[in-house]
Amino acid sequence: MNDLRQIAADGLWNNNPGLVQLLGLCPLLAVTTSAVNGLGLGIATTAVLTGSNLIVSLIRGVVRPEIRIPVFVLVIAALVTAVELAMNAWFHELYRVLGIFIPLIVTNCMIIGRAEAFASRNNPAFAVADGLLMGAGFSLVLVILGSAREIIGQGTLFSGAHMMFGAGSDLTIRFTENGFLLALLPPGAFIGLGLMVALKNVIDRRMAARTGAPAPEPHPAGHAA
Amino acid sequence: MAAEKSSLLGRMASAAGVLAVFAASGVGLVAFTEDATRERIEANERAYLLRTLHEVLPSDRYDNEVFTDTVQVTNPELLGSDEPVTAYRAFKGGRPSAVILTPLAPNGYSGPIKLLVGIDFDGTITGVRVTSHRETPGLGDAIEAERSDWIRNFSGRSVGDPPLSDWAVRRDGGDFDQFTGATVTPRAVVKAVRNALIYFDAHRKDLFADATETMKAGQ
Numbered sequence: 309m310n311d312l313r314q315i316a317a318d319g320l321w322n323n324n325p326g327l328v329q330l331l332g333l334c335p336l337l338a339v340t341t342s343a344v345n346g347l348g349l350g351i352a353t354t355a356v357l358t359g360s361n362l363i364v365s366l367i368r369g370v371v372r373p374e375i376r377i378p379v380f381v382l383v384i385a386a387l388v389t390a391v392e393l394a395m396n397a398w399f400h401e402l403y404r405v406l407g408i409f410i411p412l413i414v415t416n417c418m419i420i421g422r423a424e425a426f427a428s429r430n431n432p433a434f435a436v437a438d439g440l441l442m443g444a445g446f447s448l449v450l451v452i453l454g455s456a457r458e459i460i461g462q463g464t465l466f467s468g469a470h471m472m473f474g475a476g477s478d479l480t481i482r483f484t485e486n487g488f489l490l491a492l493l494p495p496g497a498f499i500g501l502g503l504m505v506a507l508k509n510v511i512d513r514r515m516a517a518r519t520g521a522p523a524p525e526p527h528p529a530g531h532a533a
Numbered sequence: 534m535a536a537e538k539s540s541l542l543g544r545m546a547s548a549a550g551v552l553a554v555f556a557a558s559g560v561g562l563v564a565f566t567e568d569a570t571r572e573r574i575e576a577n578e579r580a581y582l583l584r585t586l587h588e589v590l591p592s593d594r595y596d597n598e599v600f601t602d603t604v605q606v607t608n609p610e611l612l613g614s615d616e617p618v619t620a621y622r623a624f625k626g627g628r629p630s631a632v633i634l635t636p637l638a639p640n641g642y643s644g645p646i647k648l649l650v651g652i653d654f655d656g657t658i659t660g661v662r663v664t665s666h667r668e669t670p671g672l673g674d675a676i677e678a679e680r681s682d683w684i685r686n687f688s689g690r691s692v693g694d695p696p697l698s699d700w701a702v703r704r705d706g707g708d709f710d711q712f713t714g715a716t717v718t719p720r721a722v723v724k725a726v727r728n729a730l731i732y733f734d735a736h737r738k739d740l741f742a743d744a745t746e747t748m749k750a751g752q
Contacts, residue, residue: 375548379555386559390566397570400577489672 312437319441326449326501327508331418335409336450337497341461344468346454348402350447352391352410357419357446358439359387364427365435380423388414401471418446453500459483461491586621586633588678589651589660595623595630604740606634611732613637613645613725620740629654629741632733635664638725642717643667646676650687650729654737661687661726666718673718683710683719692730700727 325331332353339349363383371379392410395403403410413419422442427435459465463484470478490496579600586599602624605617612618614637621633631653638646646666651659661684663676675681686709701707702720711719733740 371551372544372548375552378552382552382555382559386562389563393563393566393570393574397573397577400574400581404581493669 311434315434315437316441319438319443319445320448321445321508324445324449324508325418325442326446327505329418329421330505331421332416332446333501335412335416336446336453337494337501339406339409340450340454340457340497340500341492342458342464342468343451343455343466344402344472345405346450346452347447348399348472349406349409349413350443350450352395352406353413353416353418353446354440354443356384356387356391356413357422357443358436360384360419360423361427361435361439362432363387364423365430365432368428376424376428377420380420384419384423385414399472405468405471418442449501449504453497453504456500457491457496460488461496462487585649585662585664586651588662589649590623590631590633591659594653594659595625597622597624599623599633604743606732606736606740608732608736611636611728613639613728622741631659632740634729634733636725636729636732638721640717640721640724641666641668642673642715642721643669646718646721646725648722648725648729650726652730652733655691656730656734656737657689657691658687658726658730660685661722663722668718669715672712672715675712675715676718676722681712683712684722686710687726692734697727697731700724 319325323329326336335349335353340346360380360383364380367379388411391413392403395406395410422438426438430438455465458467463482463486465481465483466479469480473479491500583600590599599621602622604620604622606612606620607615607617609615612634618637619635621635622629623631623633631651634648634650634652636648636650638648644667646668647664649660649662649664651661653659662678663684666674666676668674668676675683678684695708699706699708700723702709702711702716702723704711704716705720707723709719709723
């Protein structure tokens with residue numbers, strides 16, 4: 309139980325892949341022009357990450373160390389292709405919007421990073437939990453950044469929800485007609501992510517000051533907790 | 534020495550074997566998913582294309598399979614591409630009714646803009662839609678029908694309305710609005726639509742040529 313709590317804390321906060329490990333920045337910055345886009349890519353990434361963690365954990369006794377990386381690559385590539393096909397079949401509009409970033413999940417270092425650093429050293433249950441929670445942490449960053457950029461840049465929130473939940477489910481909240489364009493352009497993504505990382509560090513420091521404990525040291529990417 | 538060598542070979546062989554097993558199961562997974570999703574994906578693609586075709590040409594304008602009745606035409610100057618582009622042909626009661634051209638606007642702000650231009654047989658535009666582009670979000674993407682009504686302004690226009698010299702954005706002395714902060718994108722689209730009209734006026738007969746021949750042959 310304690311281990312699970314540790315995994316959750318790591319995935320969602322202490323070792324968040326988006327804010328601390330800073331993995332998968334390319335899709336993170338490119339896709340987050342709206343909350344729904346962020347959520348879509350977050351779910352797809354979580355599915356791949358959980359599946360690859362499970363498989364890597366199951367085969368950890370079988371695969372020799374010297375060929376583990378090619379095996380991981382094969383597993384991840386096959387999973388990503390399967391997810392891409394499934395999204396094309398069942399979430400066609402979202403698939404059109406996310407476009408190249410679904411196949412590019414294969415290049416998200418977070419996935420091979422968790423396979424190498426966690427899944428290949430832990431039992432399948434923990435590996436699945438790690439995949440789900442790391443994926444949730446990543447999705448959370450995608451959705452928050454996407455929401456912020458959408459509100460500031462476009463003056464709406466949850467536009468395009470019909471792409472995920474079917475036609476007729478228009479959840480768009482409109483705040484203003486005029487957006488601040490910079491938020492939608494690439495610089496807005498960098499500024500937004502920078503502010504989120506800074507905010508996390510401020511909160512960590514406040515918490516540490518309150519409890520008297522030292523702030524948790526961010527682990528470098530790939531370092532297992 | 535020999536034993537070491539053979540054990541090294543053995544390890545290499547077993548590693549290769551494991552890799553082969555994973556490669557095979559990976560291929561199996563992908564093949565299985567592809568097989569399970571193929572029909573759905575094809576249906577999605579077709580539905581998407583049909584929906585866009587409907588937007589540029591009302592469905593009461595034809596009674597044939599517009600989706601499959603196509604010809605490939607090439608005209609780098611007027612259709613914006615060195616490659617052949619698709620023309621969908623609409624018939625009503627066996628007579629040519631309209632055509633949907635798929636020209637490229639080659640001079641968009643960031644790369645070519647793909648268009649669908651529906652043109653009635655008498656030369657009037659029935660509708661224009663953008664099918665793919667990489668224009669700046671928030672500025673140039675107002676050419677999308679979901680983002681603004683601008684693209685609908687083309688409906689009902691023809692080579693004479695406005696006169697060819699006015700087929701340009703206002704900044705260039707023409708008849709079409711540009712957007713705040715984006716002139717290049719609408720300029721490219723207006724020019725591409727204008728060229729598509731000119732192309733249609735010049736090639737109206739060729740586009741339907743073989744169809745009228747087979748109709749005659751059939752009679």
